[in-house]
Amino acid sequence: MAQKLTGGKASLEVRALSRTVLGWRNIRGWSLPELGELVGFSVATLSQISRAVTRPSPSDVLKIGAACRAPDDEIELCARVAQRANDPQMWDRINGDAWARLVWTPWDVMAEANELLIVASDVLPEPFRIGAYHDALCESGAATSGLDVDLQQGVLARLDMDEKEAARPGSHGPLHIRLLVTEAVLTGSVGGARTMIEQLGHLEDLAGRTGFDLRVVDNEAGPYFGMHQSFTVMRFRAPRFEDVVLTRTLHGGDVWLESAAECAPYERALLVLNDVIRPREDSLHWLSRASLALQ
Numbered sequence: 001m002a003q004k005l006t007g008g009k010a011s012l013e014v015r016a017l018s019r020t021v022l023g024w025r026n027i028r029g030w031s032l033p034e035l036g037e038l039v040g041f042s043v044a045t046l047s048q049i050s051r052a053v054t055r056p057s058p059s060d061v062l063k064i065g066a067a068c069r070a071p072d073d074e075i076e077l078c079a080r081v082a083q084r085a086n087d088p089q090m091w092d093r094i095n096g097d098a099w100a101r102l103v104w105t106p107w108d109v110m111a112e113a114n115e116l117l118i119v120a121s122d123v124l125p126e127p128f129r130i131g132a133y134h135d136a137l138c139e140s141g142a143a144t145s146g147l148d149v150d151l152q153q154g155v156l157a158r159l160d161m162d163e164k165e166a167a168r169p170g171s172h173g174p175l176h177i178r179l180l181v182t183e184a185v186l187t188g189s190v191g192g193a194r195t196m197i198e199q200l201g202h203l204e205d206l207a208g209r210t211g212f213d214l215r216v217v218d219n220e221a222g223p224y225f226g227m228h229q230s231f232t233v234m235r236f237r238a239p240r241f242e243d244v245v246l247t248r249t250l251h252g253g254d255v256w257l258e259s260a261a262e263c264a265p266y267e268r269a270l271l272v273l274n275d276v277i278r279p280r281e282d283s284l285h286w287l288s289r290a291s292l293a294l295q
Contacts, residue, residue: 002054022050024068136191159211221276226269
């Protein structure tokens with residue numbers, strides 16, 4: 001049966017495992033009670049697995065996968081991940097780490113987060129892009145896939161979440177976003193002047209929403225620690241989820257950092273940025289002036 005989390009914490013891989021295994025029921029269109037009746041698990045147990053409160057054992061993976069008729073390769077991979085979750089270091093020492101891993105997207109993790117601290121020093125992140133801005137990035141090769149508007153709206157909808165919505169079963173609660181963006185990003189020419197005007201207007205609209213805080217990094221501040229580095233710190237309400245950092249590189253793709261030692265430099269960079277960002281009202285005025293200058 002489902003096992004306790006190692007150290008009481010759910011790694012990103014364990015959370016991806018939970019999403020994948022309980023997501024198999026969607027192949028058959030089953031509810032949690034329907035799946036539970038077939039595999040002999042209570043709804044409470046399945047709910048705990050789906051929320052990464054506990055992790056599925058290898059036998060749980062095999063039983064659920066067989067019932068849902070999930071692809072054999074997915075079942076095998078998830079069974080191995082479930083084995084590895086008990087002691088990742090020992091597992092890798094015995095088996096080697098050159099094996100396929102579960103993958104997850106930033107959207108998956110953002111859906112569970114309660115606070116996003118985003119530093120944008122090259123281009124605006126996907127949650128805040130308009131279609132034309134994203135399309136221009138795709139044409140230049142700076143983005144490789146289309147903008148998923150449904151996922152984007154799902155994240156932004158949580159900015160104004162009320163208490164009633166937050167109390168619903170399965171809800172991760174309201175989301176608070178702090179976007180620290182350099183002047184260079186906001187005065188760029190992605191897609192041309194018309195696209196940038198629309199994009200800046202979209203940011204102004206977002207800045208009026210409850211959970212969104214936009215700050216502009218002052219160009220006159222001079223060099224500072226973490227300069228030219230874009231990253232996102234994700235924080236979670238659930239104590240079983242540790243803060244994580246997401247960085248993106250052209251050659252390495254998404255890089256997820258989970259350990260305190262790996263995340264520490266980015267936390268330090270956030271503290272330093274507090275000394276070089278414009279105040280909230282000043283940032284909004286600067287944004288309006290930048291938009292007017294393009295017209």
